[in-house]
Amino acid sequence: MSNQLLEVHNLNTLYGRSHILHDLSFRLAKGESMSLMGRNGMGKTTTLKSILGIVPPRSGHVYFDGEDISHLPTWKRMRRDIAYVPEGRGMFHNLTVKEHLQMAARPGSNGETKWDYDRVLATFPRLSERLCNLGTELSGGEQQMLAIGRALVTNPRLMILDEATEGLAPLIRQDIWNVIASIRESGISSLVVDKNIKALKGLCDRHVVIVKGKVHFDGSSSELDQNLEKVETALSV
Numbered sequence: 001m002s003n004q005l006l007e008v009h010n011l012n013t014l015y016g017r018s019h020i021l022h023d024l025s026f027r028l029a030k031g032e033s034m035s036l037m038g039r040n041g042m043g044k045t046t047t048l049k050s051i052l053g054i055v056p057p058r059s060g061h062v063y064f065d066g067e068d069i070s071h072l073p074t075w076k077r078m079r080r081d082i083a084y085v086p087e088g089r090g091m092f093h094n095l096t097v098k099e100h101l102q103m104a105a106r107p108g109s110n111g112e113t114k115w116d117y118d119r120v121l122a123t124f125p126r127l128s129e130r131l132c133n134l135g136t137e138l139s140g141g142e143q144q145m146l147a148i149g150r151a152l153v154t155n156p157r158l159m160i161l162d163e164a165t166e167g168l169a170p171l172i173r174q175d176i177w178n179v180i181a182s183i184r185e186s187g188i189s190s191l192v193v194d195k196n197i198k199a200l201k202g203l204c205d206r207h208v209v210i211v212k213g214k215v216h217f218d219g220s221s222s223e224l225d226q227n228l229e230k231v232e233t234a235l236s237v
């Protein structure tokens with residue numbers, strides 16, 4: 001059996017006539033944590049949306065646990081145990097914290113129920129103090145915790161996080177990094193978009209940097225160290 005959980009193979013994605021992703025390919029092994037970095041507008045969100053089928057690629061394939069999921073609608077891809085924490089968190093205006101979590105909770109496709117309502121509240125004690133608040137009444141950091149909690153209660157095998165700590169205060173950022181570390185320790189693979197190269201280096205096994213929709217760097221944390229200048233140049237404005 002293959003060790004790969006996610007394989008992105010030669011994706012080409014366009015918005016109208018704007019060609020954004022060019023033959024984009026990378027792999028994520030089971031249990032591995034991967035960062036996806038790049039300057040604004042380079043195609044990170046488009047990559048995530050292509051993997052999820054929110055923006056269907058013009059060509060290329062997405063394999064999940066060996067299965068070609070390229071033809072599946074988004075909800076079916078997510079039912080394969082892919083959870084998505086989008087940029088902007090995607091809170092519902094009319095649901096409380098408790099309802100957000102209860103609504104999303106379900107076993108993984110293999111019956112896994114490791115991540116349930118209680119475990120999420122134990123992981124994010126701040127949320128347990130805000131159970132009756134609407135999602136939109138929370139601070140940015142609390143919203144991100146809820147968005148991650150809501151993804152975890154689906155018992156995913158892969159967590160995809162876009163702009164994981166964007167706009168958050170330093171202390172809250174650290175909370176989010178700690179949770180991402182414990183997600184990794186619990187054996188869930190993750191694909192994390194963020195700009196904090198230092199935090200990502202310690203947290204992720206592998207790193208992909210994209211420039212204008214093409215893979216510019218793909219390597220381990222030690223390879224990232226060896227190529228730091230090249231990567232920092234690609235990330236600097």
Ligand SMILES: Nc1ncnc2c1ncn2[C@@H]1O[C@H](COP(=O)(O)OP(=O)(O)OP(=O)(O)O)[C@@H](O)[C@H]1O
Pocket residue numbers: 015018020038039040041042043044045046047
């Ligand atoms: N719905 C859309 N229609 C047309 N062009 C789009 C659309 N969404 C994104 N783009 C363009 O596609 C390119 C890649 O955008 P994308 O959001 O994937 O970049 P990104 O690397 O995630 O950047 P950021 O860090 O700013 O979110 C940009 O030039 C953007 O303007």
